[in-house]
Amino acid sequence: MIETIGEQTAQGPKSSPRIIGLLTSGGDCAGLNAVIRAVVTRAIEGYGWRVFGIHQGTMGLLRRPIEFEELDLRVSGAGNLRSAGTILGTTNKGNPFAFPMPDGTRLDRSAEVIAAIHELGIDALIGIGGDGSHAILRRLAQQGGLNFVGIPKTIDNDIGVTETSVGYDTAVMVATEALDRLQPTAASHDRVMILEVMGRDAGHIALAAGIAGGADVILIPEIPYEMDKVAAHIGRLRNRGRNFALVVVAEAVPNLTGQSVWQRQTGGATTYGGIGHILGTVIADLTGAETRVTVLGHVQRGGQPTWNDRLIASAFGVRAVDLVAEGRFDRMVAWQNRRVIDVPLSEAVQAPSRVDREGVLIRTARGLGISFGDI
Numbered sequence: 001m002i003e004t005i006g007e008q009t010a011q012g013p014k015s016s017p018r019i020i021g022l023l024t025s026g027g028d029c030a031g032l033n034a035v036i037r038a039v040v041t042r043a044i045e046g047y048g049w050r051v052f053g054i055h056q057g058t059m060g061l062l063r064r065p066i067e068f069e070e071l072d073l074r075v076s077g078a079g080n081l082r083s084a085g086t087i088l089g090t091t092n093k094g095n096p097f098a099f100p101m102p103d104g105t106r107l108d109r110s111a112e113v114i115a116a117i118h119e120l121g122i123d124a125l126i127g128i129g130g131d132g133s134h135a136i137l138r139r140l141a142q143q144g145g146l147n148f149v150g151i152p153k154t155i156d157n158d159i160g161v162t163e164t165s166v167g168y169d170t171a172v173m174v175a176t177e178a179l180d181r182l183q184p185t186a187a188s189h190d191r192v193m194i195l196e197v198m199g200r201d202a203g204h205i206a207l208a209a210g211i212a213g214g215a216d217v218i219l220i221p222e223i224p225y226e227m228d229k230v231a232a233h234i235g236r237l238r239n240r241g242r243n244f245a246l247v248v249v250a251e252a253v254p255n256l257t258g259q260s261v262w263q264r265q266t267g268g269a270t271t272y273g274g275i276g277h278i279l280g281t282v283i284a285d286l287t288g289a290e291t292r293v294t295v296l297g298h299v300q301r302g303g304q305p306t307w308n309d310r311l312i313a314s315a316f317g318v319r320a321v322d323l324v325a326e327g328r329f330d331r332m333v334a335w336q337n338r339r340v341i342d343v344p345l346s347e348a349v350q351a352p353s354r355v356d357r358e359g360v361l362i363r364t365a366r367g368l369g370i371s372f373g374d375i
């Protein structure tokens, strides 16, 4: 499955870089440590290189002294294959091109990041991130003449050109398990259960978990819904003798007036959240059913990575190091047609992937009688 890379000695080709910088960037997810483990193992065991793990994404490169640690084969221990989070730390704030300053202004601090990479003597940088992180890291690489390879991760699975990203499978598993747990209590109390899941602007988690977890209604930002249609569907289920219903709603689904539902977090950041409660009240009003709402939130980002996330993480990590060995930069590893490949980063950051409204999963869901609130 993984292509071999031709002639290498234990120390790697003569012209190969000797120090790899490695960072995780953006929101964490399950499987990041498995990627780190794979990169470190391949780089040290396969090529005899050194790996510098940078702390908290590009934040570690903005601090002085620079915050990093040399990673050794202890990282290859079995624990990292199985654990969630990232041993390097990460951030989804602090874009170095528009760094938020205490006085509310934004400052371009990209030169500091580039200087830190040069100061550490890093020959090639491997960044594990989502589309936003990849765009930033690519820009840094272009500006600083850095050798960069990207590895896709995000529970949202919204990076174009890769069928899946590290963390997505585990998030779907967690959301599916939540539905498994909600169904018996829904049936015991004659209730409609609403499960709000993450996914930023894409409905991939909601769609996949909704099918796998036996949802009756799936609401995603890609398909406009009408509450009357949702209520009618629940009514039909009731007429057929069903005493409960499961509704999955993606966090980016707009409210009844078409507005996104946001929460303001400390520090000024805004995140999606709250649509589940809004819809729960409306469903109760329209159907007379008792409703309860579960907002799954960051639970989806933790837990043991599934076998699939571990496998993809491992394949991505090895392939990324091999790309460095081949001197092929400005590329991202990707999963397509049951194998790991690599694609130009320019393609990867071009357009986020949204649910295909005519795609096979939508057709499957419709075939199962699941309502999207549109017909």
Ligand code: F6P
Binding pocket: 027, 092, 154, 155, 156, 198, 199, 200, 251, 269, 271, 272, 301
């Ligand atoms: O992009 C991953 C993600 O978990 C989204 O699904 C969610 O909208 C967002 O990050 C939450 O961000 P934060 O960790 O800042 O709350």
